[in-house]
Amino acid sequence: MSNAEDHFKNVISHSKEYGFIFQSSEIYDGLSAVYDYGQNGAELKKNLRDYWWKAMVQLHDNIVGIDAAIFMHPTTWKASGHVDAFNDPLIDNKDSKKRYRADVLIEEHVAKIEDKIRKEVEKAAKRFENFDQKLFLQTNPRVVEYAEKINSINSRFKKAMEDGNLDEVKQIILDLEIVCPISGTRNWTDVRQFNLMFATQLGSVSDESSTIYLRPETAQGIFVNFLNVQKTGRMKIPFGIAQTGKAFRNEIVARQFIFRMREFEQMEMQYFVKPGTEMESYEYWKNARMRWHQSLGFGENRYRFHNHLKLAHYANAACDIEFEFPFGFKELEGIHSRTDFDLKNHEEFSGKKLRFFDPETKESYIPYVVETSVGLDRLFLATLATALKTEKIEDGSERTVLNLPHALAPVKVAVLPLVNKDGLPELAQKIVDELKFDYQVQCEEKDTIGKRYRRQDAIGTPLCITIDHQAIEDGTVTIRERDSMTQERVPLNAIKKIVDERVSLSSLLKKL
Ligand code: GAP
Secondary structure, three states, X not given: OOHHHHHHHHHHHHHHHOOOEEEOOHHHOOOOOOEEEOHHHHHHHHHHHHHHHHHHHHOOOOEEEOOOOOEOOOHHHHHOOHHHHOEEEEEEEOOOOOEEEHHHHHHHHHHHHHHHHHHHHXXXXXXXXXXXXXXXXXXXXXXXXXXXXXXXXHHHHHHHHHOOOHHHHHHHHHHOOOOOOOOOOOOEOOOEEEEOOEEXXXXXXXXXXXXXXXXXXXXXXXXXXXXXXXXXXXXXXXXEEEEEEEEEOOOOOOOOOOOOOOEEEEEEEEEEEOOOOHHHHHHHHHHHHHHHHHOOOOOHHHEEEEEOOOOOOOOOEEEEEEEEEOOEEEEEEEEEEOOOHHHHXXXXXXXXXXXXXXXXXXXXXXXXXXXXXXXXXXXXXXXXHHHEEEEEOOOOOEEEEEOOOHHHOOOOEEEEEOOOOOOHHHHHHHHHHHHOOOOOEEEOOOOOHHHHHHHHHHHOOOEEEEEOHHHHHHOEEEEEEOOOOOEEEEEHHHHHHHHHHHHOHHHHHOOO
């Protein structure tokens, strides 16, 4: 097993052992691709959400936040295109009875060829001193052949999907000799389209007209409220509407822990602009969102842009911010220039005008939209997978530490009386009472101080305040910092200021 696979397994078991993530309804053997956040997970998730909200809403005077309902009028999803086009092409292997996404099978095949190119490049880079990668990619016969193969597969697949030709999609799988990873056979069914929305019934009458959907994205709640917010907030273009909330997709290939879930949380912002200015905003938000991710300090080389070559029919530019998860670079956030597709369709389906009247030019128009959309659960996974470390310490032993940015830690301060008597617990409680109005604080009295430090390291607590007998004598305590493990003695009346300086969210926000 590779180091990355080992690490990913550690992340999953650590999540459970320390109350970050549990499988949903675990006592009934769980529900596939659905997860619950435990006591520490809920805090970390909330802190990530707060950081996003403050960066997007609080720091931009032309962005406001809303909280739209999960249920929406069913016509919403007709207008948005989700009823007709939010599909995955599925294929079953008749021997293993396993179901796959046809596009994923083809993508994985392409990824294997890409891997071969990468290996050729690595080999050549080691061999030649002044290695010119660009020239190598253009001229090495084997690499050129691989690249041509990839282009041919991609363009054939793109055309098949655009034509809605599912027989051709199956033929590609057969021609590439893709086998089922379980049965090892090529005994495939035909490819079918499968809609990803969860449907349910509104009220007691169960007929087609009462079918409503669990929203598959939060964005539509923003579009249908565009005019309400613009008018009541007296917003002038360009302006943004932000929202965080649950979204639901009946994912068929649901795996990699919380990376692809059936119930997940999105943090989205729709930025309404004058038509013709959307590319400028698109570039702005691409860079602003990348800066936001990098402010977390996980390493700039762990992020990259992936520009979409195959654009959705409503977009005129789109890219992903990819993050290097333990299973490789994968999409973390999408930035999309969605033109006026959504507002125009909602106008048409609702019969209500969704336009902005510019009082200066006296023009009325449907704004264009640039969207930023990040999955909170994926962000959580990126954070946990990067922060979790096992390191050797001075006494030769090992410790597990969550190297979280201080402001994101579930517990900011642990207050630890050395013994459970002599007035030490009472003093600890006094400190907790001073800090608890601003921060999540924990007081721990059980076990040796070493064990208590280890437990706090494992959940990422940045500061531990230890109360010893000297604290009673001269009114000083020690503060231990998680990463350096250094301790400093400080007077009781300095604690609040030190904590404010080291763990507040504003220090992260100021870096943006
Ligand atoms: N409104 C645009 C939209 O929904 P998307 O690329 O489908 O775009 C945006 O989703 C983000 O939502 C993704 O970048 C990802 O972080 C997250 N996401 C999408 N599907 C997910 C799933 N099944 N589980 C967890 N996160 C998901």
